[in-house]
Amino acid sequence: MRLIPFLLGAVCWLTSVSVLASDLSVKLQSANYVLLMRHALAPGIGDPARYTLEDCKTQRNLNDEGRQQARVIGQWLKQQGVQSADVQSSAWCRCKDTAELLNFQGFTVEPALGSFFDDMQKAQAQNLQLEKFIANKLSAKGKKALILVTHHVNIYQFVGENINSGDMVLAKVDASGRMTNYKLIPRPQRLE
Numbered sequence: 001m002r003l004i005p006f007l008l009g010a011v012c013w014l015t016s017v018s019v020l021a022s023d024l025s026v027k028l029q030s031a032n033y034v035l036l037m038r039h040a041l042a043p044g045i046g047d048p049a050r051y052t053l054e055d056c057k058t059q060r061n062l063n064d065e066g067r068q069q070a071r072v073i074g075q076w077l078k079q080q081g082v083q084s085a086d087v088q089s090s091a092w093c094r095c096k097d098t099a100e101l102l103n104f105q106g107f108t109v110e111p112a113l114g115s116f117f118d119d120m121q122k123a124q125a126q127n128l129q130l131e132k133f134i135a136n137k138l139s140a141k142g143k144k145a146l147i148l149v150t151h152h153v154n155i156y157q158f159v160g161e162n163i164n165s166g167d168m169v170l171a172k173v174d175a176s177g178r179m180t181n182y183k184l185i186p187r188p189q190r191l192e
Contacts, residue, residue: 024185025081027170028145031138034171035147036155040073040101040187041066041165042094046117056093066094069166069187070101076188077102077147085145086137090114092151098166099149113150120153127157135177 027033044060051058062070077085087107089099091114099107112133116122137146156162159169159182166187171179 022081024170025083025145027172028082028085029143031141032172033146034134034138034173035145035185036158036169036171037073037098037147037149038152038155038163038165038167039066039090039092039094039098039149040069047092053091053093059093062094062097066165067097067101070098071103072188072191073098073166073168074102074104075191077145079191082145084143085147086141087147087149088113088133088137089149090151090154095149095151099147102147102149104147107149110148113148113154115151115153117151117153123153123157126154130154130158131173131177133177134173135175138173138177139175 028035040062042060042062043066047059051060053059085102085104087099087102087104088110089095089107091109091111095113096107096109110133112126112129114126116126134146134148152162155169159171159179161169161182161184163169163184164187168185168187169182170185171182174180
């Protein structure tokens, strides 16, 4: 007799997980939503002095845990129904590595996603550039999800909240690319 309530509970749980999964996928297929993601774990803060974008060895990079996080996030997104995506990345190696490990058939480097951590006075101008980029991409992306791999300062400027490494923000935007509301999606710890 205890099996029936358990089975009913399991069916309800699976149904709610399925609705959540399809909800994320459906939203990302529309022209109103974008998924921003902070790069996976790259221990430390900022970059070493005299780093260059052309030489990953001079930057703060993903560690083994961060590389595994990025793989799990990509697999998790596919489990949520996100099968195809236009992945855009900051030029920093930790973002490019995260974007590559998501495994959505490559990525493109986009300057609007670049960090302004070294010069916070650029925050507002960079955010306006990001909004314009999002508006242009969403108007022509078709059914592909738009996934933007960037930095905590960029996401904070866009939505007003600090997020952890590998966390994501599902942002609803208006026609000008400005965020109207958002939902924080914590980084999946492991696949179910």
